[in-house]
Amino acid sequence: MSIKEKEKKKYSLDKKNGDEHQIILYNDDFNTFDHVIETLINVCDHTPLQAEQCTLLVHYKGKCSVKSGTLIDLKPRLKRLIDANLSAEIL
Template sequence: MKNSVLEELLPEVEQEVAVKEQVSKEHKIVLFNDEVNTFDHVIDMLVATCDHTPIQAEQCSLIVHYKGKCDVKTGDYDDLKPRCSALLEGGLTAEIQ
């Protein structure tokens, strides 16, 4: 009896989740490596603009250095746009994807 009730509700739940996924497209700021900025500057910028902890910012800076890029912040486009602009104004190479 329990399984039949669950089976009846499952398609409805799956449909609701699919609709929510389509509505909330999440964007991300991608930070790229460069040969100009110091680790300290990158860390300071991530703490100031992306609300990173110093350790999180340090880890992101190392990923950028060794991998060439790193997703540093995810969220709504309207929240990310001023953050990305601040990173760019600080001399970093970043974009919203």
């Protein structure tokens, strides 16, 4: 088995075990670009460029995955996003 196949298999096992989740941020008509960008930097540890790109994706596509990880890591981040009046959920 090649290294790529091992990595692919390991990743698919992680997904099956439910270890990997995502925070999905949704578009709304209330928050400014600056507020969303600053919140993503503070809550999701984004760089300013990452935060700006995610904000634009949310604006034009309606949603964007802004953070991946375990539920233990994502739940407090989701709470902080919601407390900042952003629309988000964990999938």
